Amino acid sequence: MPPSRPQPNFRIEFPPELPISARADEIIGLLLKHQVIVLAGETGSGKTTQIPKMVLAAGGGTRGKIACTQPRRVAAASVSRRVAEELNVDWGREVGCKIRFADQTSPQTVVKFMTDGMLLAELQGDPELREYDAIIVDEAHERSLNIDFILGHLRRLRTRRPDLKIVITSATIDTQAFSEAFDGAPIVEVSGRTYPVEVVWSPLDEMKAESLTGADRDEFTYIDGAVEAVERVLRESADGDILVFLPTERDIREVTDLLQGRQARPIEIVPLFGRLTNAEQQRVFAPSPRRKIVVATNIAETSLTIPGIRFVIDTGLARISRYVPQSRTRRLPVEPVAQSSADQRKGRCGRVSNGVCIRLYSEQDFNDRPRFATPEIQRSNLADVILRMKAFGLGDIEEFPSSTRRRRRASAPATPCCTSWARSTTPAC
Numbered sequence: 001m002p003p004s005r006p007q008p009n010f011r012i013e014f015p016p017e018l019p020i021s022a023r024a025d026e027i028i029g030l031l032l033k034h035q036v037i038v039l040a041g042e043t044g045s046g047k048t049t050q051i052p053k054m055v056l057a058a059g060g061g062t063r064g065k066i067a068c069t070q071p072r073r074v075a076a077a078s079v080s081r082r083v084a085e086e087l088n089v090d091w092g093r094e095v096g097c098k099i100r101f102a103d104q105t106s107p108q109t110v111v112k113f114m115t116d117g118m119l120l121a122e123l124q125g126d127p128e129l130r131e132y133d134a135i136i137v138d139e140a141h142e143r144s145l146n147i148d149f150i151l152g153h154l155r156r157l158r159t160r161r162p163d164l165k166i167v168i169t170s171a172t173i174d175t176q177a178f179s180e181a182f183d184g185a186p187i188v189e190v191s192g193r194t195y196p197v198e199v200v201w202s203p204l205d206e207m208k209a210e211s212l213t214g215a216d217r218d219e220f221t222y223i224d225g226a227v228e229a230v231e232r233v234l235r236e237s238a239d240g241d242i243l244v245f246l247p248t249e250r251d252i253r254e255v256t257d258l259l260q261g262r263q264a265r266p267i268e269i270v271p272l273f274g275r276l277t278n279a280e281q282q283r284v285f286a287p288s289p290r291r292k293i294v295v296a297t298n299i300a301e302t303s304l305t306i307p308g309i310r311f312v313i314d315t316g317l318a319r320i321s322r323y324v325p326q327s328r329t330r331r332l333p334v335e336p337v338a339q340s341s342a343d344q345r346k347g348r349c350g351r352v353s354n355g356v357c358i359r360l361y362s363e364q365d366f367n368d369r370p371r372f373a374t375p376e377i378q379r380s381n382l383a384d385v386i387l388r389m390k391a392f393g394l395g396d397i398e399e400f401p402s403s404t405r406r407r408r409r410a411s412a413p414a415t416p417c418c419t420s421w422a423r424s425t426t427p428a429c
Contacts, residue, residue, distance in 0.1 A: 010110075011088040012057050018046030019192035024054055027188055031058035031165060035158055036185040038178045039169040043347020044193030047169055048138055048303045049082055052111050055134045056087075060165055061110040064133035069116040069150065071139050073099035074272070074281040075303040080104075080113035082305075087111075102278060116146040120392055123153060127393060134165040139302045140178065141170040141340050143375035145385065148402060149394060155181065155401040171302075171347060172340035174372055181401075197350040202229065203362040222315045223251060225360045227258045229313045230293060233358070234265060240310025240353070241292040243300065245345050247317040247334045249273045252295045259293065272296035298337070301344045305351050312349045312357045316342060316365070320373075323381040330381065338373040342366060377402065 014021035020041055030037050031054065041047035052068050060066045070076040077097050084095035091097075096105030098114040105112055116137070122129070129135070135154060140147055154166055168178050168185075175187045207228055208220035226244050233242055246252050252271050259269055268290045270283050274297065284294050284306050294306060298318045318337045323330050337345075342359070349355030359366065377385060386397050394400060 010053075010056060010094070011086075012053050013086070014050055014053065015046070015086075017194055018050060019194070020046040020050050020190045023188065023190055024050070024057075027051075027054050028058045030186050030188065031055060031060075031167075034186055035162060035164070036166040036168070036182045037188060038173065038175050038182070038185050039167060039188045039190070040173045040175050041169065041171060041190035042193050043171040043344060044195070044350055045171075045190045046194075047171070047190065048079055049086065051136055051138075051167060051169060052083055053087065055136065055165065055167065056111070058165070060134040062133065063163070064131055065109060066111045066134045066136065067119060067129075067132045068111065068113045068136040069119050069138060069147075070113065070303055071116060071142050071144060071147070072274075072299050072302070072304075073115050073278065074284075074299060075139075076113045076115055077278065077282070078285060078305070079303055080111075083111060083113070099278070116144070116150055120146055120149055124391075124393055127153075127157075128161060129157065129164070133163060134167070136167045136169065139170050140168045141173045141372060142302070143373065143377070145376045145380065145388065148375060148377050149389070149392060151178075151181070152401050153394060158182075172343050172372070193347070193350060195350040195352070195354050197346055197355040197357055199346065200356060200358045201363045201366075202358050202360055203365070204360055207360070222246075222317060222360055223254055223258070226255055226313055226315055227262070229358050229360065230259060231262065233311050233313070233356075234267070234291075237311070239291070241294065241306070241308040242311045242313065243294045243296065243306060243309045243348050244313045244315075245296060245298065245300070245317075246315055247297065247319045249275065249297065252297065255295050266290045267293055269293045269295060272300055274299050298341065298345075300348060301341060304348065306348070307352065309349050309351065310353055310355055312345055312355065314342060314345045314357060314359045316359060316361045320379070321376070322379045323384075325381075328381075336361075336365070336369055338370050339366060340372050342369070 014024045052066055055066050076099050080095055080097035081091050084091035087095060089095055092104040093106050093108050095111045096109040098105055098118050137150060158164060179185045179187050204220060204225045207225050230242055246255060252273060256269050256271060268288045270292060272281060272284050272294055316336055317334050319332050320335050321330060321332055346357040349357060389397055
């Protein structure tokens with residue numbers, strides 16, 4: 001570990017209007033006493049921007065950098081700029097961001113935001129993560145392969161690096177499961193948000209009964225429901241931008257075309273999906289004299305505060321990758337999202353004023369959904385998982401401390417390809 005280095009003149013202040021600020025002293029105290037903490041904070045509580053500052057206040061960044069991971073590059077870029085502004089330092093210098101094809105960091109960087117894929121890539125050259133003295137894994141509830149690989153590696157690394165501080169956080173995290181995975185790490189739950197969000201249940205069946213004639217009702221889809229919901233918001237409210245969640249890029253283009261063809265009002269429609277360039281994704285943050293409608297996939301689901309968003313229209317759907325062992329193919333079906341993802345979407349409004357979340361499904365449908373999404377490691381081809389683990393130098397799959405590990409049933413044969421960990425990831429086993 002490198003010797004201590006002088007810290008820049010950070011302005012560490014916690015905005016009193018954020019609910020997490022009231023727990024700042026408690027969280028800093030836990031960071032001083034424990035190596036790992038698990039933190040669940042409601043969307044809008046301020047955890048994503050304030051936790052790095054609390055790690056700084058607890059002495060992080062003195063012997064190494066503070067790594068803050070985000071699942072998506074648009075979130076990593078936007079949050080890093082916000083934190084640099086709050087710390088009164090230059091973005092790209094003391095607070096930087098490293099995403100695919102863009103590295104906005106310097107030798108003076110203390111707080112480094114990055115996608116979880118970037119941190120995994122760094123593991124190949126430095127398995128001990130000597131560059132860092134603190135790791136913050138945000139949005140851990142998503143349970144992507146990258147997040148599970150990082151968490152599994154950190155479980156082993158913490159015994160070799162007792163000086164390494166680890167914070168696992170999300171708005172909808174399964175705190176007990178993550179705490180048990182890290183040997184009873186302390187749990188902090190932060191409730192409350194800056195502004196309330198009203199939930200309006202608007203199932204498609206009710207919408208098509210109100211808006212279409214009997215001959216057309218069979219053709220009413222979530223695309224029509226999203227367009228109808230946007231038009232209602234525009235008719236019934238005079239201000240506030242709108243964020244629409246759709247499952248696919250094709251749906252985004254179709255809704256954009258329909259809205260542009262129907263609307264005579266001065267509005268600006270901004271698409272947001274993963275294949276856009278960084279510059280195109282940053283358009284959602286640019287101020288506009290016209291009322292803005294952001295049409296996005298689940299890329300906008302977490303850690304993203306788009307200024308001016310007052311209304312969220314949620315179709316409750318997303319495109320999810322699944323491996324089908326019977327046909328040995330990978331599919332990308334459109335499926336209902338879990339409750340945790342729906343709550344994340346609701347949290348995208350109510351950041352700057354009272355918000356409204358219009359869900360295009362019923363409350364009963366929401367209650368019937370699972371609380372958390374199926375981890376990607378349980379939806380993937382086991383061969384792909386093994387190859388990626390080998391590529392990242394994560395060791396033997398049977399010894400890897402995955403948080404999805406399950407006990408092998410006594411009646412199940414112990415074959416080389418069907419370990420307890422493998423069966424939890426491959427339904428065919």
